[in-house]
Amino acid sequence: MTVRIDQERCIGSGQCVLAAPDVFDQSDDDGIGLVLIAEPPAELLPGVRDAVDRCPAQVVTLDE
Amino acid sequence: MTEAAVCPVHQDRDHPLRPPVGFQEAVSDGPVRMLWPNGVEAWMVSSYAGVRQVLSDPRFSTRKGGQPEMRTDAGEAVLDPDQPGNINGIDGPEHMRLRRPLSRGFMVKRMNELRPRIQQIVDEHLDVMEAKGAPADLVASLCLPLPSLVIAELLGVPPEHQELFQATAGDLFGKNGSKDEYLAHATKLAEVLAPIVAAKKAAGTNDDMIGLMANDTDFSMDELIFLCIGLLAAGHETTSNFLGLFTLHLFEQPDQLEVLRRDPGRADVVVEELLRYTVGHLGGPGLTRRATEDVEVDGVLIRAGEWVSVSLMANLDEALCPRADELDLERDAVSHLGFGFGPHQCLGANLARAELQIGLRTLFERFPNLRPAVPVTEMRYRNDMITYGAAEIPVVW
Numbered sequence: 001m002t003v004r005i006d007q008e009r010c011i012g013s014g015q016c017v018l019a020a021p022d023v024f025d026q027s028d029d030d031g032i033g034l035v036l037i038a039e040p041p042a043e044l045l046p047g048v049r050d051a052v053d054r055c056p057a058q059v060v061t062l063d064e
Numbered sequence: 065m066t067e068a069a070v071c072p073v074h075q076d077r078d079h080p081l082r083p084p085v086g087f088q089e090a091v092s093d094g095p096v097r098m099l100w101p102n103g104v105e106a107w108m109v110s111s112y113a114g115v116r117q118v119l120s121d122p123r124f125s126t127r128k129g130g131q132p133e134m135r136t137d138a139g140e141a142v143l144d145p146d147q148p149g150n151i152n153g154i155d156g157p158e159h160m161r162l163r164r165p166l167s168r169g170f171m172v173k174r175m176n177e178l179r180p181r182i183q184q185i186v187d188e189h190l191d192v193m194e195a196k197g198a199p200a201d202l203v204a205s206l207c208l209p210l211p212s213l214v215i216a217e218l219l220g221v222p223p224e225h226q227e228l229f230q231a232t233a234g235d236l237f238g239k240n241g242s243k244d245e246y247l248a249h250a251t252k253l254a255e256v257l258a259p260i261v262a263a264k265k266a267a268g269t270n271d272d273m274i275g276l277m278a279n280d281t282d283f284s285m286d287e288l289i290f291l292c293i294g295l296l297a298a299g300h301e302t303t304s305n306f307l308g309l310f311t312l313h314l315f316e317q318p319d320q321l322e323v324l325r326r327d328p329g330r331a332d333v334v335v336e337e338l339l340r341y342t343v344g345h346l347g348g349p350g351l352t353r354r355a356t357e358d359v360e361v362d363g364v365l366i367r368a369g370e371w372v373s374v375s376l377m378a379n380l381d382e383a384l385c386p387r388a389d390e391l392d393l394e395r396d397a398v399s400h401l402g403f404g405f406g407p408h409q410c411l412g413a414n415l416a417r418a419e420l421q422i423g424l425r426t427l428f429e430r431f432p433n434l435r436p437a438v439p440v441t442e443m444r445y446r447n448d449m450i451t452y453g454a455a456e457i458p459v460v461w
């Protein structure tokens with residue numbers, strides 16, 4: 001289970017941070033999405049799936 | 065391709081909080097061709113999947129170009145199609161160049177830091193409303209000043225120019241916007257903004273949006289000024305209308321208001337559901353795109369060059385959530401399209417959320433018996449095509 005963000009296409013919307021604040025953050029330099037926990041434990045996966053769904057640029061992926 | 069029926073677009077409502085008459089029925093089996101008052105035909109897409117597809121597929125452009133686009137009246141376009149800094153009208157890398165630095169200013173973290181200040185503004189305005197006594201107009205007391213003060217502070221513009229922001233917002237997003245009026249207001253606003261930008265440049269500070277744009281980006285002066293105008297206008301109109309509409313929906317559905325009263329701590333989830341439902345019930349034409357290649361959407365072939373209007377009535381699609389037509393403040397937040405989707409999704413979404421959550425929660429905590437002074441159906445509404453809301457909300461408590 002690996003979480004990734006394609007930062008090239010990320011628009012810095014922060015939807016991932018709202019969906020799973022423990023897993024994602026935004027860079028102080030440019031607001032771009034950051035993955036804090038690349039291999040999140042099971043209890044954080046629902047939030048990650050929500051982020052995958054909500055990301056407006058569709059750049060959050062979870063390889064299951 | 066079979067010739068679909070062409071329905072005219074209109075904004076006549078039989079209830080101020082419901083979509084225009086017949087609209088939902090007309091578009092629900094979409095995509096359908098619709099005819100705009102200025103004679104342009106466009107595809108209307110209104111399914112949840114279709115809307116997400118159009119808004120995120122790079123083959124649909126937001127560039128309005130030289131082509132006549134659908135308009136809600138026969139008038140001339142207010143904005144020059146090549147207006148520098150028009151973030152909503154450019155695609156791809158050009159769009160990212162403007163969008164990225166702005167995103168930083170609207171980060172979730174920054175919006176959370178703003179919350180105490182938003183709370184303070186809300187408290188001060190409700191203090192005044194209470195002191196003056198009932199009846200009060202909620203729009204003038206809270207809905208309008210809150211977003212306007214917050215966006216002015218965020219940018220770093222003195223709030224005394226509020227009326228000018230509002231007039232310009234009206235020109236840009238109003239129904240019968242006239243180009244001459246817009247240009248007159250925009251010129252005045254640019255005169256207010258230019259010395260502020262120059263001062264920020266000289267000081268080299270980036271602690272507000274203008275400072276950030278002036279010192280941390282490669283934006284040209286023209287881009288910067290228009291971005292400020294756009295942000296002031298967008299920050300001004302939308303959130304104030306929604307705060308008012310949310311309150312009206314809650315007045316009309318007291319069982320739902322009870323959910324918020326019982327558990328004000330749920331304000332974040334409550335605001336998401338109200339956004340989903342309210343945006344869905346605005347109906348009418350939505351966001352504009354143009355196909356740059358032939359693309360199939362919901363089983364229909366949209367040809368290169370054709371206009372597409374994306375209806376956020378998609379928020380009422382059962383594919384998004386069960387009983388999508390109902391307001392249910394007890395449901396968990398769903399991925400609604402109230403702020404759009406794709407690379408142009410609302411830049412101010414996290415700011416609007418903070419204002420709506422704090423505003424709505426505090427309003428009903430302070431005035432648990434708040435109620436309309438006249439029936440919701442008898443209030444005055446601004447039936448503009450892009451922004452819709454109550455002109456006045458007389459309340460007692």
Ligand code: HEM
Nearest residue numbers: 151152298299302303306351402403404408410411412416
């Ligand atoms: C409840 C309040 C709001 C709603 C429902 C809303 C809705 C939207 C929607 C649907 C879009 C997408 C337009 C498109 O795809 O063509 C959008 C874009 C935008 N919004 Fe908002 N908005 C709100 C508040 C705000 C605020 C407070 C700001 C200001 C700071 C703002 C600034 C913008 C900007 C700059 C864009 C263009 C973004 C781009 O094209 O990249 N909005 N908004």
Ligand code: SF4
Nearest residue numbers: 010013014016033055
């Ligand atoms: S939700 Fe998507 S676009 Fe927004 S910050 Fe996260 S990764 Fe970037």
